[in-house]
Amino acid sequence: MKVLIVDDEEMIRDVLKRYVEFEGFEAYEAEDGMEAVRLCKENDYDVLLMDVMMPRLDGFSAVKEIKKTKDIPVIMLSARSEEYDKLFAFELGVDDYVTKPFSPKEVMARINAVTKRRSAAQDAGVGGVLKFEGLTIDQTGRNVYVDGEKASLTPKEYELLFYLVRNKGIALTREKLLYDVWGFDFYGDDRTVDTHIKMLRGNLKEYRKFIVTLRGLGYKFEV
Amino acid sequence: MKVLIVDDEEMIRDVLKRYVEFEGFEAYEAEDGMEAVRLCKENDYDVLLMDVMMPRLDGFSAVKEIKKTKDIPVIMLSARSEEYDKLFAFELGVDDYVTKPFSPKEVMARINAVTKRRSAAQDAGVGGVLKFEGLTIDQTGRNVYVDGEKASLTPKEYELLFYLVRNKGIALTREKLLYDVWGFDFYGDDRTVDTHIKMLRGNLKEYRKFIVTLRGLGYKFEV
DNA sequence: CAAAACGGTGAAAATACGGTGAAATTTTCA
DNA sequence: TGAAAATTTCACCGTATTTTCACCGTTTTG
Numbered sequence: 080m081k082v083l084i085v086d087d088e089e090m091i092r093d094v095l096k097r098y099v100e101f102e103g104f105e106a107y108e109a110e111d112g113m114e115a116v117r118l119c120k121e122n123d124y125d126v127l128l129m130d131v132m133m134p135r136l137d138g139f140s141a142v143k144e145i146k147k148t149k150d151i152p153v154i155m156l157s158a159r160s161e162e163y164d165k166l167f168a169f170e171l172g173v174d175d176y177v178t179k180p181f182s183p184k185e186v187m188a189r190i191n192a193v194t195k196r197r198s199a200a201q202d203a204g205v206g207g208v209l210k211f212e213g214l215t216i217d218q219t220g221r222n223v224y225v226d227g228e229k230a231s232l233t234p235k236e237y238e239l240l241f242y243l244v245r246n247k248g249i250a251l252t253r254e255k256l257l258y259d260v261w262g263f264d265f266y267g268d269d270r271t272v273d274t275h276i277k278m279l280r281g282n283l284k285e286y287r288k289f290i291v292t293l294r295g296l297g298y299k300f301e302v
Numbered sequence: 303m304k305v306l307i308v309d310d311e312e313m314i315r316d317v318l319k320r321y322v323e324f325e326g327f328e329a330y331e332a333e334d335g336m337e338a339v340r341l342c343k344e345n346d347y348d349v350l351l352m353d354v355m356m357p358r359l360d361g362f363s364a365v366k367e368i369k370k371t372k373d374i375p376v377i378m379l380s381a382r383s384e385e386y387d388k389l390f391a392f393e394l395g396v397d398d399y400v401t402k403p404f405s406p407k408e409v410m411a412r413i414n415a416v417t418k419r420r421s422a423a424q425d426a427g428v429g430g431v432l433k434f435e436g437l438t439i440d441q442t443g444r445n446v447y448v449d450g451e452k453a454s455l456t457p458k459e460y461e462l463l464f465y466l467v468r469n470k471g472i473a474l475t476r477e478k479l480l481y482d483v484w485g486f487d488f489y490g491d492d493r494t495v496d497t498h499i500k501m502l503r504g505n506l507k508e509y510r511k512f513i514v515t516l517r518g519l520g521y522k523f524e525v
Numbered sequence: 526c527a528a529a530a531c532g533g534t535g536a537a538a539a540t541a542c543g544g545t546g547a548a549a550t551t552t553t554c555a
Numbered sequence: 556t557g558a559a560a561a562t563t564t565c566a567c568c569g570t571a572t573t574t575t576c577a578c579c580g581t582t583t584t585g
Contacts, residue, residue: 233561250444271563273543293444294542294571295457301443456572494574496532517531517582 080104081123082190085115085141086130086156091179095128095186102187112136112144119145120262123221126190131157142173147245147259148238150218152193156181209244211302214286216244223282230282235260239275240283243290243300252297272297303327303417304346308338308364309353309379318351318409325410335359335367342368349413354380365396373431375416377409432467434525437509439467448507458483459502462495466513466523475520495520 082099086092087110096106107124109115113136115129127145131138142153152174174193177186209216215224221237223230232240242260243251253272257265276298280287291301305322309315310333319329330347332338336359338352350368354361365376375397397416400409432439438447444460446453455463465483466474476495480488499521503510514524 235562248443250442267562268564270543270565274545274563277544277546292543293457296444299443458573490573491575493532493576497534497574500534515532 080125080194081107082126082128083107083109083115083118083124084128085109085112085133085138086128087111087133088130091130091156098184098187099190102190104190112138112141115141116144119149119151123149124151126194127151127153128186128190129153129155131155148242154186154189154193211244211289212286214283214289216241225282225284225286230284232279232282235275236279236282239272240279243298247300247302250293250296250299254297256297303348304330305349305351305413306330306332306338306341306347307351308332308335308356308361309351310334310356311353314353314379321410322413325413327413335361335364338364339367342372342374346372347374349417350374350376351409351413352376352378354378369433370435371433373433377412377416434467434512435509437506437512439464446505448505448509453505453507455502455505458498459505462498463502463506463523466521470523470525473516473519473522477520479520 080103082104084092084095084099084106085108086095092108096108099106104125107118107122109118111133112129115127116136118124119127127142129138129142133141136144138155138157142155145151146153154175154177155173156177156179158179175189177189208218213226215227216222217224218241223232223237223240238260239256242256253269256272257267257269261267261271276290280290283289289300289302291299293299303326305327307315307318307322307329308331309318315331319331322329327348330341330345332341334356335352338350339359341347342350350365352361352365356364359367361378361380365378368374369376377398377400378396379400381401398412400412431441436449438450439445440447441464446455446460446463462479462483465479476492479495480490480492484490484494499513503513506512512523512525514522516522
């Protein structure tokens with residue numbers, strides 16, 4: 080179980096880390112939202128402990144960015160004085176809130192709660208798994224099945240598919256795809272998207288039909 | 303957030319109204335389907351709470367009428383004894399069902415659910431859905447439906463239609479259309495517009511009537 | 526009433542666009 | 556470090572789309 084702790088105060092990170100490791104989990108750290116986004120692009124974590132107020136990139140924006148490609152449970156940390164729009168946070172996919180100052184015990188209880196909730200939902204077959212006819216996408220294991228058979232997608236292919244599915248029914252330009260899937264710092268060719276779509280379609284076999292081309296625009300996923 | 307409550311029983315309206323307002327929404331009332339249709343023509347609401355059984359015009363018919371021109375989420379209220387064709391309701395665009403007697407809490411949860419679903423969809427995409435009788439334009443998915451059937455427009459056709467609709471009721475010269483839809487750097491023939499209008503009209507079937515020719519000027523979209 | 530102006534239309538010609546395979550480049554991992 | 560895998564670029568090609576244009580019926584004008 081990997082936990083990423085995101086907070087700009089080193090002391091808070093240290094305290095949390097000690098307790099997380101005491102529970103037998105692996106703890107990782109990030110100093111701000113920017114670093115968290117980068118780390119999440121490269122690695123898979125099971126829970127995010129995310130501070131709201133941070134330099135460079137705040138917690139909400141970071142979560143928004145991360146949730147674009149990964150479905151990770153998030154627990155937000157905020158000072159009691161800070162009042163945030165909980166509905167907004169909820170829509171963002173925040174699983175829980177903890178207000179500072181918090182007792183480490185409390186935080187651990189939340190972590191256990193969200194991870195248990197996740198695994199329970201997974202057992203029930205609800206969360207983590209998306210299905211479109213014979214196409215199954217298992218977010219947890221990052222696996223895609225075509226008629227029950229595992230398709231071996233490359234990381235980009237998986238992320239592209241996941242992004243398309245998250246935005247199903249929505250017309251997406253190549254620019255938007257490059258920005259959101261490849262990252263804002265990608266300055267390459269448009270046609271890169273085409274090639275990855277081609278590869279993805281090839282791997283999805285008959286379910287290539289879900290990916291529809293919008294001439295002069297881009298692509299969309301449609302069931 | 304405006305909620306229109308449609309029920310012939312005043313007591314039920316009052317109860318619902320109290321809870322809706324307690325949640326911080328604005329509540330409006332209508333006594334029957336007829337009144338609901340009229341109110342919806344004149345005003346914009348965010349959710350409709352619609353009873354099924356009502357004098358003058360029943361809930362289903364009212365929804366059918368309203369959905370012709372507006373795309374508003376609808377929650378139907380019906381007595382437990384009344385058994386309705388849920389599939390029919392679904393096709394009509396009913397978002398949810400509540401059976402009487404209901405707990406106000408339950409109704410509020412449904413309202414929050416449908417509105418959240420809406421705003422989430424809106425955040426993700428560009429805009430909503432435009433409706434003119436049986437002609438539906440879905441900007442998010444870039445789809446156009448003629449009497450529920452998907453029309454396959456070419457990119458230019460879609461852009462032209464969208465531009466006309468955005469400026470509905472306004473006379474547009476060919477020059478303006480070329481400049482705004484084709485781009486300022488288009489130095490081609492005027493008649494290009496004509497051809498695309500022709501194609502568009504062909505695809506809109508009976509709703510070609512919305513595109514009116516202004517002799518000596520250009521075109522406009524008028525409902 | 527005739528002539529001119531205008532828009533609708535179909536078909537042909539020109540063009541833009543996306544699919545594709547292969548090569549070049551970068552990244553990953555043993 | 557070197558081989559394998561993944562990513563990215565790119566040019567070719569078929570086709571969907573766009574554009575042009577001439578012809579024709581209708582409307583407007585002098």
